[in-house]
Amino acid sequence: MSELQSMIFETADRIFADHVTHDLIAKSEAGEAPHDLWRDLTFAGLPKALCSEAAGGIGGTWSDVFGIIKAAGARAVPLPLGEIMAAHWLAEQAGLAVPEDAIAVFAAASGPEPGVTVQISLESSLPTHLVAWDEAARTLSLAVLKEADSPRSIAGARQLSLHITDQEIIEIAPLDLPGMSPLALGAMLRAAQMAGAMEAALRLSVDYVNERVQFGRPIGKFQAIQQQLAMMSGHVAAAARAAQVAFETNSAFDIACAKLIAGEAAEVVTDVAHQVHGAIGFTYEYQLQFLTRRLWSWGSEFGATAYWAERVGGATLATGPDAVWSAITENRLVL
Amino acid sequence: MAKTSALMAGRWERSSEATMSADFFQFQPFNLPPEAEALRADVRDFVARELKDRPLSELGQTWSGSDPEFSRKMGAKGWIGMIWPKRYGGHERSSFERYVVLEEMLAADAPVGAHWVADRQSGPLLLRFGTEEQRQEHLPAIARGERFFCIGMSEPNSGSDLASVRTKAERVAGGYKVNGRKIWTSGAHRAHFMIATLRTQSDPEDRHGGLTQFLVDLKTPGIHISPIEDLSRRSHFNEVLFEDVFLPETARVGNEGDGWTQVTSELAFERSGPERFLSCYPLFRELIREIGPEGDRLQRIAIGRLTARLVTLRRMSISVAGMLNEGANPALEASVVKDQGAMYEQSLPNIARALVELVPTVEGQSPYQEILGTLLQAVPSFSLRGGTREILRGIIARGLGLR
Numbered sequence A: 001m002s003e004l005q006s007m008i009f010e011t012a013d014r015i016f017a018d019h020v021t022h023d024l025i026a027k028s029e030a031g032e033a034p035h036d037l038w039r040d041l042t043f044a045g046l047p048k049a050l051c052s053e054a055a056g057g058i059g060g061t062w063s064d065v066f067g068i069i070k071a072a073g074a075r076a077v078p079l080p081l082g083e084i085m086a087a088h089w090l091a092e093q094a095g096l097a098v099p100e101d102a103i104a105v106f107a108a109a110s111g112p113e114p115g116v117t118v119q120i121s122l123e124s125s126l127p128t129h130l131v132a133w134d135e136a137a138r139t140l141s142l143a144v145l146k147e148a149d150s151p152r153s154i155a156g157a158r159q160l161s162l163h164i165t166d167q168e169i170i171e172i173a174p175l176d177l178p179g180m181s182p183l184a185l186g187a188m189l190r191a192a193q194m195a196g197a198m199e200a201a202l203r204l205s206v207d208y209v210n211e212r213v214q215f216g217r218p219i220g221k222f223q224a225i226q227q228q229l230a231m232m233s234g235h236v237a238a239a240a241r242a243a244q245v246a247f248e249t250n251s252a253f254d255i256a257c258a259k260l261i262a263g264e265a266a267e268v269v270t271d272v273a274h275q276v277h278g279a280i281g282f283t284y285e286y287q288l289q290f291l292t293r294r295l296w297s298w299g300s301e302f303g304a305t306a307y308w309a310e311r312v313g314g315a316t317l318a319t320g321p322d323a324v325w326s327a328i329t330e331n332r333l334v335l
Numbered sequence B: 001m002a003k004t005s006a007l008m009a010g011r012w013e014r015s016s017e018a019t020m021s022a023d024f025f026q027f028q029p030f031n032l033p034p035e036a037e038a039l040r041a042d043v044r045d046f047v048a049r050e051l052k053d054r055p056l057s058e059l060g061q062t063w064s065g066s067d068p069e070f071s072r073k074m075g076a077k078g079w080i081g082m083i084w085p086k087r088y089g090g091h092e093r094s095s096f097e098r099y100v101v102l103e104e105m106l107a108a109d110a111p112v113g114a115h116w117v118a119d120r121q122s123g124p125l126l127l128r129f130g131t132e133e134q135r136q137e138h139l140p141a142i143a144r145g146e147r148f149f150c151i152g153m154s155e156p157n158s159g160s161d162l163a164s165v166r167t168k169a170e171r172v173a174g175g176y177k178v179n180g181r182k183i184w185t186s187g188a189h190r191a192h193f194m195i196a197t198l199r200t201q202s203d204p205e206d207r208h209g210g211l212t213q214f215l216v217d218l219k220t221p222g223i224h225i226s227p228i229e230d231l232s233r234r235s236h237f238n239e240v241l242f243e244d245v246f247l248p249e250t251a252r253v254g255n256e257g258d259g260w261t262q263v264t265s266e267l268a269f270e271r272s273g274p275e276r277f278l279s280c281y282p283l284f285r286e287l288i289r290e291i292g293p294e295g296d297r298l299q300r301i302a303i304g305r306l307t308a309r310l311v312t313l314r315r316m317s318i319s320v321a322g323m324l325n326e327g328a329n330p331a332l333e334a335s336v337v338k339d340q341g342a343m344y345e346q347s348l349p350n351i352a353r354a355l356v357e358l359v360p361t362v363e364g365q366s367p368y369q370e371i372l373g374t375l376l377q378a379v380p381s382f383s384l385r386g387g388t389r390e391i392l393r394g395i396i397a398r399g400l401g402l403r
Helices: A003-019 A022-029 A035-043 A062-074 A081-094 A182-211 A223-249 A252-282 A288-300 A305-319 A324-329 B002-009 B040-050 B068-076 B095-107 B113-129 B132-143 B259-270 B281-291 B297-325 B331-355 B367-383 B389-400
Strands: A104-110 A116-122 A129-134 A139-144 A158-164 A169-174 B149-152 B168-172 B175-183 B193-199 B211-217 B223-228 B237-248
Touching: A003 A035, A003 A062, A062 A081, A062 A182, A062 A223, A062 A288, A081 A104, A081 A129, A081 A139, A081 A182, A104 A182, A116 A129, A129 A158, A129 A182, A182 A223, A182 A252, A182 A288, A223 A252, A223 B297, A223 B331, A223 B389, A252 A288, A252 A305, A252 B297, A305 A324, A305 B281, A305 B297, A324 B281, A324 B297, B040 B068, B040 B095, B068 B113, B095 B281, B095 B297, B113 B132, B113 B149, B113 B193, B113 B211, B113 B259, B168 B193, B175 B193, B175 B211, B193 B259, B211 B237, B211 B259, B281 B297, B281 B331, B281 B367, B297 B331, B331 B367, B331 B389
Parallel strands: A104 A129, B149 B193
Antiparallel strands: A104 A116, A116 A158, A129 A139, A139 A169, B168 B175, B175 B237, B193 B211, B223 B237
């Protein structure tokens, strides 16, 4: 990690560790907003980590904040920090001014004009504004986030489907980000959160089997347990590496690979983590569920595994048998 | 009581500190440097020229396929012993440059098996632990692609439990007398020398301490090599019988009793290379050809999963190569690459059969069917060779803090 990366990572992780307890996540899942957590994150300047210093930010890159988004996943931080960072990042590029007291999240939007429709999975009741990116219209809209009845995801996130009209829209600006799309941006965030949640599930599982005694010894001494966790750890490592690459290159192809590798890995990780935990892992009281329910939910958001797999497979087949290898070695496979 | 304490341990409280977001693995981000990339075009030209018009029966074997002539040509290009010092016939290139040559050879299904073990394992072992005389004698010949090695580790009663080897090297005047047998020795029938791990002391209390490595000339009287047909009737591995074989003092590699440490250091290098996920690349390529440029939804999804896994494994493997290059010891990461790579490769033939309805053959219908026929019968060995899946996962488990 560079100096900037370790500095902002340590700041963020300390704030997460100080605030994000079982009770905080539980309350947040029940609809209560984590104001103190938000206050400290804002004080540390993290929402604007990706904005230039001129715009009051830290001037970081996506690669610089990878560790933070991953840690937010590892700790099941109950607010959409990635979407908030993305909102400020997009707003600066489009020249939209987000009000100082607003808590804005990025969302994928689609027509019809003059309003926009957004689909958003929103963790926490905290956000007040939307920064809606319409890829087809190449616009970014800043709008007030209105309350609406909404179903909840299995991770407790509100599933909003909103039509935003002139009444809520504060400002619209043109935005063109070649090579990036709202869906890919969201998938990149989820891939990092999932990588973090899987590392945490592995950590929790290792700690648990080293402590839980049956047949006179910690169950982690049994090869049946060791073999499963070793296999699972390979999937965790692959997901983390793929997500890291996505944050380094920001290419749609690498993001697609990261999201689909994370989705595949999460199937194994949630399975094995619950298996080695036994009944205790199946309770709300124990924290494993905060991770596994999010993994199930995140795997379906911003393009599920099969969606991205089809895109990657389509690109591979179109490249053709004799050009695929050179395309892989030269990072030329594109969606 | 145990249940209550586990319950409390499973709650996130302020005291949980930073451990939740600490990494188990260190896959540092490395990319292949430009001087390594610059080699690619040359290697591609070479294999395109050398490998045109190959018979179908030779396809799909990659580093199990053996062609001494091809090895000599690679030696002449300077692509064996690439990272060794020039004074031993090496070329002092970076390990990234070597990585590029290896992966290009594997992707092209080149028959690199004759020199593979000497280049990957035996040469580096002699560089680290061999005498000056041993290095002078063997390294230049290996680098020229003229001297091939095999590894004598497994025995009829010593497989995964390597420390139990019983083939004995007894001290006699001027050297050692060897009796016993090695088995599953890949390439022994085509190799000139073996690096054998033998027992020099039988102390049941110190099984690891009684092992010593030897450089064995396979022409020595008393050595009998019998090929064993594998399930596809190919002869890759052998039984090697030692009957009162005399080895001179100068055949010992390293100190008496250091065999176990030396073997373990060898295995770390063996486990993370591109051969751990590119042995099946030719099948992936031909599968894409059979499906065609568009495919149906099921085919696109399955190919997409395979592409993503391949790309990710390659990045993990390059990351391990980078860490090795910097002198780190990423043994845990290397084991993870091998385990993940074997799962990927073993899944490939079955996925291919689900996507394309063509019968796997051994008598040459099409390149796709031939490679499928070869690999379908080869992949079970991928989680046996170089440490079984179970041993590997045991190593990973220890790295995770279990055991």
